[in-house]
Amino acid sequence: xxxxxxxxxxxxxxxxxxxxxxxxxxxxxxxxxxxxxxxxxxxxxxxxxxxxxxxxxxxxxxxxxxxxxxxxxxxxxxxxxxxxxxxxxxxxxxxxxxxxxxxxxxxxxxxxxxxxxxxxxxxxxxxxxxxxxxxxxxxxxxxxxxxxxxxxxxxxxxxxxxxxxxxxxxxxxxxxxxxxxxxxxxxxxxxxxxxxxxxxxxxxxxxxxxxxxxxxxxxxxxxxxxxxxxxxxxxxxxxxxxxxxxxxxxxxxxxxxxxxxxxxxxxxxxxxxxxxxxxxxxxxxxxxxxxxxxxxxxxxxxxxxxxxxxxxxxxxxxxxxxxxxxxxxxxxxxxxxxxxxxxxxxxxxxxxxxxxxxxxxxxxxxxxxxxxxxxxxxxxxxxxxxxxxxxxxxxxxxxxxxxxxxxxxxxxxxxxxxxxxxxxxxxxxxxxxxxxxxxxxxxxxxxxxxxxxxxxxxxxxxxxxxxxxxxxxxxxxxxxxxxxxxxxxxxxxxxxxxxxxxxxxx
Ligand code: NG6
Ligand code: CA
Numbered sequence: 001x002x003x004x005x006x007x008x009x010x011x012x013x014x015x016x017x018x019x020x021x022x023x024x025x026x027x028x029x030x031x032x033x034x035x036x037x038x039x040x041x042x043x044x045x046x047x048x049x050x051x052x053x054x055x056x057x058x059x060x061x062x063x064x065x066x067x068x069x070x071x072x073x074x075x076x077x078x079x080x081x082x083x084x085x086x087x088x089x090x091x092x093x094x095x096x097x098x099x100x101x102x103x104x105x106x107x108x109x110x111x112x113x114x115x116x117x118x119x120x121x122x123x124x125x126x127x128x129x130x131x132x133x134x135x136x137x138x139x140x141x142x143x144x145x146x147x148x149x150x151x152x153x154x155x156x157x158x159x160x161x162x163x164x165x166x167x168x169x170x171x172x173x174x175x176x177x178x179x180x181x182x183x184x185x186x187x188x189x190x191x192x193x194x195x196x197x198x199x200x201x202x203x204x205x206x207x208x209x210x211x212x213x214x215x216x217x218x219x220x221x222x223x224x225x226x227x228x229x230x231x232x233x234x235x236x237x238x239x240x241x242x243x244x245x246x247x248x249x250x251x252x253x254x255x256x257x258x259x260x261x262x263x264x265x266x267x268x269x270x271x272x273x274x275x276x277x278x279x280x281x282x283x284x285x286x287x288x289x290x291x292x293x294x295x296x297x298x299x300x301x302x303x304x305x306x307x308x309x310x311x312x313x314x315x316x317x318x319x320x321x322x323x324x325x326x327x328x329x330x331x332x333x334x335x336x337x338x339x340x341x342x343x344x345x346x347x348x349x350x351x352x353x354x355x356x357x358x359x360x361x362x363x364x365x366x367x368x369x370x371x372x373x374x375x376x377x378x379x380x381x382x383x384x385x386x387x388x389x390x391x392x393x394x395x396x397x398x399x400x401x402x403x404x405x406x407x408x409x410x411x412x413x414x415x416x417x418x419x420x421x422x423x424x425x426x427x428x429x430x431x432x433x434x435x436x437x438x439x440x441x442x443x444x445x446x447x448x449x450x451x452x453x454x455x456x457x458x459x460x461x462x463x464x465x466x467x468x469x470x471x472x473x474x475x476x477x478x479x480x481x482x483x484x485x486x487x488x489x490x491x492x493x494x495x496x497x498x499x500x501x502x503x504x505x506x
Contacts, residue, residue: 038324048355077441107195113140173233206223363434
């Protein structure tokens with residue numbers, strides 16, 4: 001190369017560098033100041049399931065580090081007592097009862113979030129973030145007619161996530177495969193996948209007809225296709241090579257979450273890391289089997305705790321801990337027998353998954369929606385316990401405020417100062433939801449309107465909050481909701497009914 005050309009190239013390069021690098025560097029600097037954001041989301045973890053929340057029969061040292069080194073909320077809520085609606089609210093900042101389809105979805109349901117809707121990852125993308133989801137999705141995929149052998153769209157990638165590595169619905173629902181950016185992982189084109197929630201495929205065994213092929217016994221529901229010895233909800237045929245290994249699922253998601261962090265450490269990133277534990281089927285890896293003495297439910301809580309520790313180590317090793325805001329919570333409260341015989345009831349011992357709360361998953365009583373909720377940011381948040389009323393619904397507006405976006409919704413409140421521990425108060429009220437029913441929390445009061453239907457779902461043995469009369473509880477003096485004050489306190493009840501109707505728009 002001649003000197004002249006070299007000079008020219010050099011000049012051009014330096015001109016480009018000089019002229020472009022300056023504003024670029026500026027952007028990089030501003031972006032570097034923006035913290036990474038991680039939401040660690042458990043599935044069916046109860047208010048009393050962590051030692052940081054008072055559990056004495058189980059020890060969760062890694063999750064406790066987040067709780068004790070950050071803010072531990074004692075009035076932190078999912079919007080709902082089941083998965084899909086809570087996840088919908090978490091990601092969109094919209095109350096799930098505003099969307100009639102926000103209920104537990106089958107694996108074949110269409111995408112619940114509209115591609116034109118604002119979401120946490122979309123908002124963060126607008127603020128310069130890379131966005132990823134790893135783990136349980138359960139918000140539907142496609143437009144209702146998914147061909148699992150083709151590229152699936154819309155998927156998380158069309159509602160704000162640059163990267164997605166997910167299971168479609170739940171661990172107990174087909175299809176039992178991983179999906180990366182809309183494509184089933186390890187799919188053999190010669191062995192196409194077929195999925196139906198209506199009828200079985202000819203000649204395929206089911207949990208109902210072929211109990212001899214199962215290694216985990218179903219108790220209610222869960223008697224359709226058998227995968228890895230576990231009978232599931234829904235029918236599936238083919239896709240043998242793509243089927244996940246249940247006992248390796250937690251390790252698999254951990255590895256994906258860790259590599260996401262490592263490959264995005266130079267950008268502000270948002271990672272929604274959605275664990276599958278301790279939802280059924282509980283399938284601890286062999287190295288956790290028997291560790292809790294409580295059967296698989298306890299074992300997978302220990303497994304999840306270990307995963308959180310490993311994930312935190314990755315953030316630390318990559319030098320990201322001081323610049324990463326971590327939110328930890330659960331999508332709904334605890335359940336013991338949720339459809340399989342897995343010793344959750346038999347080996348519970350003195351453990352109280354709901355802590356002092358009444359009810360559990362599916363319930364309008366507190367244990368349905370009040371969940372572990374903590375926010376951790378090393379060096380930034382002073383460790384403390386907060387009694388402020390906060391909800392996962394508020395993350396959209398709060399994270400927007402944190403990152404310089406003005407996005408908000410009617411339902412999602414900017415509680416960033418509360419999440420950072422700079423402010424003691426939270427929401428004044430919150431409408432909670434359980435299997436389509438709603439109840440109002442306001443201040444220290446909770447009002448449940450009358451609902452028809454069973455008081456207890458017998459199969460899971462949980463009181464779900466139905467009663468013929470109004471229920472009014474003072475949660476400060478009666479956290480266990482044993483004393484219905486509706487009759488004694490007609491004025492309060494009247495006010496609560498009025499507020500309830502205003503919020504519901506009735
Ligand atoms: C229920 C399932 C339960 C669980 C739940 C969803 C039966 C009888 N029960 O319908 O096992 O899968 O749906 O849980 O099928 S959630 O945490 O994803 O909302
Ligand atoms: Ca759940």
